[in-house]
Amino acid sequence: MGGGIAGLSAGYTLARARRQGAPIEVTLLEGRDRLGGVITTERVEGFVIEGGPDSFLAEKPEAAALCRELGLGDQLLGSNDRGRRTYILHHGRLARLPDGLLLLVPTRLWPMVSTPLLPFRSKLAAAAECFASPPRAEAATPEDESVASFVQRHFGEAMVENIVEPLLAGVYGGDCRQLSIRSVLPRFWEMERRYGSLTRATLRAQRERMKAAEEARQFGEATRHQRLPLFMTLKNGLDQIVLMLAERLDGAAVRLGVRVSSLDFPATAGGAYQIHWEDGSTQQAEAVVLAMPAHECARLLLPVHPRLAKRLGEIPYSSAMTVALAYGEGAREMLPRGFGFLVPRKEKRRLLACTFVHGKFDHRVPEGKALLRCFLGGAADPEVLKLSDQEATTLVREELQAILSFELEPLFHRIHRWPSSMAQYTVGHAERLQAIETELQELPGLCLAGNAYSGIGISDxxxxxxxxxxxALEAVRKQRPDSSAHTGLL
Ligand SMILES: Cc1cc2nc3c(=O)[nH]c(=O)nc-3n(C[C@H](O)[C@H](O)[C@H](O)COP(=O)(O)OP(=O)(O)OC[C@H]3O[C@@H](n4cnc5c(N)ncnc54)[C@H](O)[C@@H]3O)c2cc1C
Incomplete structure (x- = not known):
């Protein structure tokens, strides 16, 4: 249930098992009249405009691997990292994010020393961080804490306010004072436990990667250690992956445009789930993959399993709005070079971030023209979704004018609203997941997927x-021991 990338990936895996002989019937149910969930691409006058996500992180391999498996390998493109330059609004002006800053850990000296984004005492704190030692077992660090408090302990408050807060608002639509370090940035949480200093741990990991790449080069291998681009995408738009997955659902039934309204559990062990649609029709299933937002799963499950519903309902979501503005020739020259900018909350603007698409993925914009993708909403500003298209474009254009002194008339605009679409892994998320896992033990054949659990990106x-x-296949196999023995596939 749910035809976003998570539900499509599940449907594709099940349809493939079926093609290979598994004796199952597969149905994909999607409430909207199109597949893809928040992934949607528009092509207008030579511009490729993503309404939701525009790319995936290259270091997480699952999305690129799926693209290759679907025959889209030759469409995969990396971000234009030579032109990578990100700015942060600071006292009303754009300042460059220091080079060598790996998310929240500084790894190069001079850009840190020279950045106007941090006061002198933060630079001293960052230098001292190199000497932090691992926490002693008896004085263990907290099981979980907010990203803000974690970063504050390592690098000071200015790093939180000026850099980490806008980064997380831009990427997760989230509030770093609520988000969990353990669930949002588990790598750094682990680093602290092992090494104490995040800077030392990051430098060490970099050295190991370079050594591995050097060894691989000596043996003439093209390996995963070769430098990956930061982001990857599909040349003609991310909806290509949706279209390909939909094509490969052959043999599966796809039902669009009717929302699932409730779900009844099997009355007896080995019985079937009853799925009810809003139009009154029903269907039975031995196993169900719920690939819709956790708040929607909670709504469906409330009458039949209130404890699980409560846990799922505790995962908060934020809303997002993207406003894409396309410009004709001459606009690029009036904009800073690079990937775009982020806006900290203290700057008191509604814009969270703006991507210069012509800088990040230049093949998506006709030669010489410019495309700006602006992000609004997030945990701090859910009300923005109520703005009309006219109000939203006026707001964005006024802020662009104030920040960039950029006031050209766009050729056209496209607006996409995504209410309650971005799961927020707030402090305690790991325990919440544990409790959900425990409740699920009582419901064999009910499986969860999507951005609410262990990663919000497309690859996750x-x-x-x-x-x-x-x-789900395993649950069906257990219910039907004879057929699995017969086919060897389930
Ligand atoms: C604006 C924006 C930008 C993003 N940028 C990036 C990015 O650049 N890179 C990246 O990796 N990630 C990005 N993300 C995150 C990522 O895109 C999402 O986390 C991911 O696509 C979510 O996929 P999903 O299948 O879990 O959920 P969704 O895409 O939300 O799909 C869930 C589906 O369930 C359906 N549904 C809900 N209720 C019902 C019901 N009752 N009955 C039937 N169907 C139902 C919905 O209609 C929907 O189609 C972005 C997200 C947003 C919103």
């Missing part, structure tokens, strides 16, 4: 979708 959703499909 592909991973959870495919894993949920495998669990």
């Amino acid at each position: 959703c592909v991973r959870t979708g495919r894993a949920a499909a495998e669990r």
Whole structure:
């Protein structure tokens, strides 16, 4: 249930098992009249405009691997990292994010020393951080804490306010004072436990990667250690992956445009789930993959499993709005070079971030023209979704004028609203997941997938979708021991 990237990945995995002989019937149910969830691409006058996500992180391999498996390998493109330059609004002016800053850890000296984004005492704190030692077992660091408090302990408050807060608002639509370090940035949480200093741990990991790449080069291998671009995408738009997945659902039934309204659990062990649609029709299933937002799963499950519903309902979501503005020739020259900018909350603007698409993925914009993708909403500003298209474009243009002194008339605009679409892994998320896992033990054949659990990016959703499909197959296999013995496939 749910035809976003998680549900499609699950459906694709199940449809493939069916093609290979597994004796199952597969149905994909999507409430909207199109597949893809928040992934949607528009092509207008030579511009490729993403309404939701525009790319995936290259270091997480699942999305690129799925693209290759679907025959889209030759469409995969990396971000234009030579031109990578990100700015942060600071006292009303754009300042460059220091080079060598790996998310929240500084790894190069001079850009840190020279950045106007941090006061002198933060630079001293960053230097002292190199000497932090691992926490002693008896004085263990907290099990979980907010990203803000974690960063504050390592690098001071200015690093939180000026850099980490806008980065997380831009990427997760989230509030770093609520988000969990353990669930949002587990790598850094682990680093602290092992090494104490994040800077030392990051430099060490970099050295190991370079050594591995050097060894691979000596043996003439092209390996995963070769430098990856930061982001990857599909040349003609991310909806290509949606279209390809939909094509590969052959043999599966796809039902669009009717929302699932409720779900009844099997009355007896080995019985079937009853799915009810809003139009009154029903269907039975031995296993169900719920690949819709956790708040929607909670709504469906409330009458039949209130404890699980409560846990799922505790995962908060934020809303997002993207406003894409396309410009004709001459606009590029009036804009800073690079990937775009982020806006900290203290600057008191509604714009969270703006991507210069012509800088990040230049093949998506006709030669010489410019495309700006502006982000609004997030945990701090859910009300923005109520703005009309006219109000939203006026707001964005006024802020662009104030920040960039950029007041050209766009050729056209496109607006996309995504209410309650971005799961927020707030402090305690790991325990919440544990409790959900425990409740799920009582419901064999009910599997969860999507951005609410172990990663919000596209690759994470592909991973959870495919894993949920495998669990569903396994549940059916257990219910039908004879057929699995017969086919060897389930
Ligand atoms: C604006 C924006 C920008 C982003 N940028 C990036 C990015 O650049 N890179 C990246 O990796 N990630 C990005 N993300 C995150 C990522 O895109 C999402 O986390 C991911 O696509 C979510 O996929 P999903 O399948 O879990 O959920 P969704 O895409 O939300 O799909 C869930 C589906 O369930 C359906 N549904 C809900 N209720 C019902 C019901 N009752 N009955 C039937 N169907 C139902 C919905 O209609 C929807 O189609 C971005 C997200 C947003 C919103």
